[in-house]
Amino acid sequence: MMHVIILSGGSGIRLWPLSNRVRSKQFLKLFRDTKGEPCSGIQRVYRQLREAGVAADISVSTGADQAGMVRSQLGEEVAVITEPERRDTFPAILLASLNLALTRKCGGDDVVAIVPADTYADTEYYRCLSKLERAVCEKTADILLMGVEPTYPSAKYGYMIMEEGAEPRRVSRFIEKPGEKAAAELIAQGAVWNGGIFAFRLEYMLELAERYLPVSSYDEALARYGQLKKTSFDYEVLEHSGSVAAVTYRGPWKDLGTWNTVTEQMDGPSMGNVTLADTCRNTHVLNELSIPVMAMGLKDLVIAASADGILVADKAESSYIKPLVDGIRQRPMQEERAWGEYRVLDMVSFQDGTKSLTKQICIRAGQAISCQRHKMRDEIWMVADGTGELLLDGKLLAVERGSTVKIPAGAWHRLRAETDLHLIEVQIGGELTEEDIERCEQIP
Amino acid sequence: MMHVIILSGGSGIRLWPLSNRVRSKQFLKLFRDTKGEPCSGIQRVYRQLREAGVAADISVSTGADQAGMVRSQLGEEVAVITEPERRDTFPAILLASLNLALTRKCGGDDVVAIVPADTYADTEYYRCLSKLERAVCEKTADILLMGVEPTYPSAKYGYMIMEEGAEPRRVSRFIEKPGEKAAAELIAQGAVWNGGIFAFRLEYMLELAERYLPVSSYDEALARYGQLKKTSFDYEVLEHSGSVAAVTYRGPWKDLGTWNTVTEQMDGPSMGNVTLADTCRNTHVLNELSIPVMAMGLKDLVIAASADGILVADKAESSYIKPLVDGIRQRPMQEERAWGEYRVLDMVSFQDGTKSLTKQICIRAGQAISCQRHKMRDEIWMVADGTGELLLDGKLLAVERGSTVKIPAGAWHRLRAETDLHLIEVQIGGELTEEDIERCEQIP
Numbered sequence: 001m002m003h004v005i006i007l008s009g010g011s012g013i014r015l016w017p018l019s020n021r022v023r024s025k026q027f028l029k030l031f032r033d034t035k036g037e038p039c040s041g042i043q044r045v046y047r048q049l050r051e052a053g054v055a056a057d058i059s060v061s062t063g064a065d066q067a068g069m070v071r072s073q074l075g076e077e078v079a080v081i082t083e084p085e086r087r088d089t090f091p092a093i094l095l096a097s098l099n100l101a102l103t104r105k106c107g108g109d110d111v112v113a114i115v116p117a118d119t120y121a122d123t124e125y126y127r128c129l130s131k132l133e134r135a136v137c138e139k140t141a142d143i144l145l146m147g148v149e150p151t152y153p154s155a156k157y158g159y160m161i162m163e164e165g166a167e168p169r170r171v172s173r174f175i176e177k178p179g180e181k182a183a184a185e186l187i188a189q190g191a192v193w194n195g196g197i198f199a200f201r202l203e204y205m206l207e208l209a210e211r212y213l214p215v216s217s218y219d220e221a222l223a224r225y226g227q228l229k230k231t232s233f234d235y236e237v238l239e240h241s242g243s244v245a246a247v248t249y250r251g252p253w254k255d256l257g258t259w260n261t262v263t264e265q266m267d268g269p270s271m272g273n274v275t276l277a278d279t280c281r282n283t284h285v286l287n288e289l290s291i292p293v294m295a296m297g298l299k300d301l302v303i304a305a306s307a308d309g310i311l312v313a314d315k316a317e318s319s320y321i322k323p324l325v326d327g328i329r330q331r332p333m334q335e336e337r338a339w340g341e342y343r344v345l346d347m348v349s350f351q352d353g354t355k356s357l358t359k360q361i362c363i364r365a366g367q368a369i370s371c372q373r374h375k376m377r378d379e380i381w382m383v384a385d386g387t388g389e390l391l392l393d394g395k396l397l398a399v400e401r402g403s404t405v406k407i408p409a410g411a412w413h414r415l416r417a418e419t420d421l422h423l424i425e426v427q428i429g430g431e432l433t434e435e436d437i438e439r440c441e442q443i444p
Numbered sequence: 445m446m447h448v449i450i451l452s453g454g455s456g457i458r459l460w461p462l463s464n465r466v467r468s469k470q471f472l473k474l475f476r477d478t479k480g481e482p483c484s485g486i487q488r489v490y491r492q493l494r495e496a497g498v499a500a501d502i503s504v505s506t507g508a509d510q511a512g513m514v515r516s517q518l519g520e521e522v523a524v525i526t527e528p529e530r531r532d533t534f535p536a537i538l539l540a541s542l543n544l545a546l547t548r549k550c551g552g553d554d555v556v557a558i559v560p561a562d563t564y565a566d567t568e569y570y571r572c573l574s575k576l577e578r579a580v581c582e583k584t585a586d587i588l589l590m591g592v593e594p595t596y597p598s599a600k601y602g603y604m605i606m607e608e609g610a611e612p613r614r615v616s617r618f619i620e621k622p623g624e625k626a627a628a629e630l631i632a633q634g635a636v637w638n639g640g641i642f643a644f645r646l647e648y649m650l651e652l653a654e655r656y657l658p659v660s661s662y663d664e665a666l667a668r669y670g671q672l673k674k675t676s677f678d679y680e681v682l683e684h685s686g687s688v689a690a691v692t693y694r695g696p697w698k699d700l701g702t703w704n705t706v707t708e709q710m711d712g713p714s715m716g717n718v719t720l721a722d723t724c725r726n727t728h729v730l731n732e733l734s735i736p737v738m739a740m741g742l743k744d745l746v747i748a749a750s751a752d753g754i755l756v757a758d759k760a761e762s763s764y765i766k767p768l769v770d771g772i773r774q775r776p777m778q779e780e781r782a783w784g785e786y787r788v789l790d791m792v793s794f795q796d797g798t799k800s801l802t803k804q805i806c807i808r809a810g811q812a813i814s815c816q817r818h819k820m821r822d823e824i825w826m827v828a829d830g831t832g833e834l835l836l837d838g839k840l841l842a843v844e845r846g847s848t849v850k851i852p853a854g855a856w857h858r859l860r861a862e863t864d865l866h867l868i869e870v871q872i873g874g875e876l877t878e879e880d881i882e883r884c885e886q887i888p
Contacts, residue, residue, distance in 0.1 A: 297761030
């Protein structure tokens with residue numbers, strides 16, 4: 001039996017402003033599905049795993065703040081393993097393994113394959129998972145990896161050197177992000193890219209858990225998760241293990257980590273409300289805002305506009321974006337949640353220190369926001385479209401187009417959409433943060 | 445007696461998206477006043493006229509849709525002559541002259557000086573107006589102009605060739621926007637730029653009015669204004685008049701018509717929430733949005749972002765913007781009015797064809813919106829800050845922070861701000877246009 005864990009983390013900084021803290025790059029709808037509809041990276045990977053006929057159950061490992069996004073994009077049928085807080089890939093993989101063993105009672109012989117959510121490859125890439133599974137079952141090595149035949153001497157990927165022989169071949173050395181010249185030499189020696197997929201027997205990871213997080217229940221694992229060191233699986237396990245082997249894949253493969261690689265995958269030079277003058281060359285514009293973007297006389301640029309900000313960058317420069325985005329202190333301005341999505345339209349501070357924040361919110365038909373209350377803010381809702389049912393301090397109210405509701409600070413409230421419900425929300429208070437929210441399972 | 449008419453028209457296309465149909469370039473706060481506060485082109489010209497000690501009353505001639513903007517920026521003390529509809533400079537100057545003669549009973553011997561609102565020059569430029577006045581009084585010519593000593597062979601300005609002699613010198617020829625080579629030859633022959641200021645005796649224009657728009661009252665002039673041909677003063681009068689003279693000015697002078705000239709006047713490379721990486725060269729960013737703009741690795745670009753849109757253009761290309769903006773069909777997304785200002789935050793269309801538009805509105809303390817009603821839309825207001833008094837279908841209501849008001853289609857309403865009043869307005873209806881408004885002087 002194989003279990004596939006899609007690893008969906010990431011800080012979303014490199015594809016700012018289309019990505020943000022909760023809307024990491026794998027959630028951006030930059031692709032087209034088989035029907036031509038916009039689809040995200042994680043949706044594409046999920047579909048490809050299904051198409052590849054991988055005989056495995058598929059789960060997604062993600063942080064608490066991205067769980068809603070995963071639900072929203074992949075639906076309810078996929079299992080979500082939620083990290084109580086973000087730590088890095090090694091803790092996440094450990095937790096996912098404990099989840100399989102302790103909550104789903106999977107056996108130590110079961111195979112676990114870890115699959116990144118932000119890879120762009122052919123479906124063929126995921127067909128190779130069955131080769132990994134067979135190799136794990138045959139105990140070829142403790143950890144099986146996917147190697148990718150390099151197409152150019154990239155300085156941004158990890159390389160591995162394998163011993164000669166028939167596949168799977170043992171990995172003798174890892175080289176993380178060499179310079180271009182060193183990369184060319186590595187390729188000449190037959191090195192391959194590390195595709196980021198790991199496969200192992202569940203018991204292998206459970207033995208590591210004995211050392212790093214010995215627990216007797218999954219709840220205990222969740223409770224003690226914060227004690228684990230923030231470290232990557234590559235660094236903590238892979239590079240120190242003497243028993244690693246790999247199979248190789250030859251075909252299209254990319255880590256969609258930078259604007260350069262993302263724009264290469266676009267259907268045309270622009271997305272959204274864009275006027276691109278014919279004086280532009282090798283310039284891509286992605287506009288998520290409703291207002292138009294106009295580009296004139298540009299060369300080799302990427303322009304991206306969203307509710308979080310506007311980036312105008314030379315394509316070659318755009319990979320150095322991280323320190324600049326770190327300097328921007330701002331709450332995420334848009335999020336997809338399991339129940340729908342929201343976008344911040346406006347923020348104002350008044351003379352007495354009170355702040356006001358205006359959001360556009362869409363709750364999908366049949367969905368509801370959790371029962372919640374806020375300490376620091378009043379909220380006013382105006383319904384622009386749809387019908388729904390509001391529970392406010394114990395009273396049930398029907399809402400419809402044109403309804404206004406005031407929710408004073410401290411009042412418990414929950415809103416359920418009967419049809420798609422479009423609201424404008426105005427928050428008024430001294431401090432307006434996403435953290436000012438108290439949730440409650442049982443309706444008080 | 446001299447009357448100065450500041451001509452404030454313009455389509456606002458060339459400085460899109462900071463300017464729009466109602467927010468022409470002269471209203472953009474791209475400068476600093478003497479206290480270091482942001483100030484617009486028209487505010488600068490108005491202040492310079494005062495500083496130059498021009499002994500004249502000052503009026504502004506503008507279109508009905510820009511009158512509120514003029515009031516908002518120059519205050520109540522300046523006289524505003526409102527064109528019932530936009531026609532071009534000749535009709536505007538004719539109307540302003542009729543206004544002086546018929547409503548203010550000015551004499552035919554009075555001097556009228558027409559001053560563009562979008563010139564960037566030293567205050568010294570406006571001191572020269574007294575030379576023009578003297579020359580008009582001495583009947584040196586029918587029309588007196590301001591010549592500007594050229595500093596480079598611009599292909600974008602108008603040139604004039606003057607006869608030899610002492611100032612004022614008679615103008616023998618006009619050359620509109622020659623090529624750069626021709627411009628250089630003209631400069632070698634002693635030609636000067638046409639500064640766009642005209643001065644004449646009021647009776648000169650009244651004689652023209654006899655021919656173009658013979659009326660017995662100003663109301664009649666307003667009523668018949670639409671019959672006048674859309675044509676410029678330069679074309680209709682100046683180039684055919686045999687009696688034109690000019691005085692010349694030597695000093696800084698620019699027509700702030702393009703992004704190139706505007707960015708040259710900026711204090712630094714950016715305005716607003718901007719991160720400009722040090723890999724940028726000769727790049728200017730003007731950001732009026734609250735979300736950040738980030739620029740990386742750019743050369744010779746201008747970036748401008750406002751509620752109306754986002755422009756990213758090579759500086760040299762940016763002067764060819766007009767046809768591209770003509771292709772963008774969109775209502776103005778922000779306006780300053782006599783009572784305050786608004787900004788469109790969001791527009792959505794729903795499945796049943798109903799639309800929703802969300803505005804942020806600020807009504808300044810003591811100001812009020814006109815008494816009005818709408819046929820096609822309901823409006824919902826939420827007060828985020830301030831206090832005010834609402835008249836709704838004959839009833840007076842006090843509003844304050846947290847108030848919500850529903851204004852159904854057809855209901856007369858007027859809102860007066862006691863303190864600065866910040867509203868979020870949600871319009872809901874089948875058609876949402878600025879034109880769906882019926883105003884009423886007397887409160888019904």
